[in-house]
Amino acid sequence: MRRSLALLTALALLTAGAGCASRGDAAAGAEQRVLRYQGAVGTVTLPELAADLxxxxxxxxxxxxxxxxxPQDIQAATTGDVEFGGAFNGAIVKLKAAKAPIQAVIGxxxxxxxxxxxxxVLDGSPVKSARDLIGKKIGMNTLGAHYEAVLKTYLVRNGLSDEExxxxxxxxxxxxSTExxxxxxxxxxxxxxxxxxxKALEKGGIHPLFTDFELLGAFTAGSYVFRTExxxxxxxxxxxxxTGVAKAIEWTRTTPREQVIAKYAEILKKxxxxxxxxxxxxxxSTGVAGAGGLISDQEFSTWVDWLDRSGELKNGKPALKDVFTNQYNGYKAA
Structure with missing residues (x-):
């Protein structure tokens, strides 16, 4: 039995050591300097751009x-499979309201x-207004995120009842496959x-019923989160x-578009x-509204209030100070 206990203890220590290694090989007492993350096919993320620059x-x-x-990306951050993840701000609010130990740090x-x-919609479609959407199917990349929230905001603003x-x-x-x-x-x-x-517009035959910009104006829609621990x-x-990601955001604003595209192509090739x-x-454009990705209260309060009205915040409204912070962003002072 002593031999078995010793073996189990050794295995536990080895497993713990492997876990530490997978989280960035940080020495005892030192800060972790390797950040695991998920990317996107054919896309250069802002952290990847910041690293290359x-x-x-x-x-x-x-x-x-x-x-x-x-939503999958910030779930991975919550469970510790990655150090940071990014999602629509409304999805972050929902996860935070469910007591997830995360906080947004930059748009x-x-x-x-x-x-x-x-x-x-197709040219000639009978769908010409919000009320025409009753009984219709709207295709989007995922549910419970940006585009579903914008759709429901559009329906509410155009007078549809909860039942409708x-x-x-x-x-x-x-x-x-959406087109x-x-x-x-x-x-x-x-x-x-x-x-x-x-690409779809180049082919013709379609036109917008509405857009999120027409509905809500310019705003930062998604943020990166880390676990609070x-x-x-x-x-x-x-x-x-x-601060590095903030610099990358500003680099895309001040650099000629052709050079930004060339840099992205270079990173994909490398x-x-x-x-x-x-x-x-x-x-x-990145579409980010705030300088250096600084987050404004409204970019989260809009979705906190909307989710609360729709009854999706079962545990109550989370405080904005718990949902996001700008304290790590070097652009805050400016």
Whole structure:
């Protein structure tokens, strides 16, 4: 029995040691300087851009695979599979309200006149107003995130009752298949953005019922989060990361568009993941509203209030100071 206990103890120590190694090889008492994360196919994330530009100093990134959606990405951060993840601010609010130990630290994507999501219908479609959406299918990349929240905001603002809104059916359609699903009549409305929107518009035959920019104006829509425990133990690392990403955001604002696209293409080529870079030519902006990704109260309070009204915050409204912070962002002082 003593031999067995000794073996179990040794195995436990080895497992613990392996766990520490997987979380960045930080020495005892030292801050972790390797951050695991999930990427996106054919896309360069702002942290990846910051790393390539040298803005992360001695903090390095470790890619462990690609995310399937924003909610999945921040779930991975919550469970400790990655150090940080990014998602729509409303999804962050819902996870925080469920007592997840996370906090948003910087905005990373948004909506403006160049970068927006449109709710497209076929030319000649009978869908011409919010009320026409009753009984119709709206295809989007994931549920419980940005586009479902914007859709329901549109329906509420146009006077639909709760019972009528329940009859509008958001359905998940892979982004690469959304345009075809619309054109073949499988869905009535297609949510299209970025490259896929621009390619679809080039073909013609579709037009927007409305867009999130028309509905809500310019705003930062999504943020990166860390676990609160990680923030407490690694404040310098987080400050380096957040400030580096902030610099990358400003670099995209002040650098000619052609040079930004060329840099993204260079990064895709260097990481050698056999990705298609044809969509890069459509890049226009990050859409981030605040300087250096600074987060404003409204960018979270809007979704806190909306989720509360819709009855989705079963544990009450989380305090904004617990949901996000700008304290790690070097642009705060400016």
């Amino acid at each position: 040298g803005y992360l100093d001695d903090v390095s990134l470790k890619w462990i695979g690609n995310t399937t959606s924003g 990373y994507y948004g909506v403006n006149e160049q970068v927006y999501g449109g709710y497209y 809104i329940k009859k509008v059916e958001p359905v998940v359609v892979p982004p690469v 075809q699903a619309l054109r073949s009549g499988q869905i009535d409305v297609a949510v299209l953005s970025g490259t896929l929107r621009d 990680f923030l407490k133990k690694n404040p310098t690392t987080v400050r380096t990361f957040v 990481r050698a993941r056999n990705e298609d870079d044809s969509q890069l030519k459509f890049w226009k």
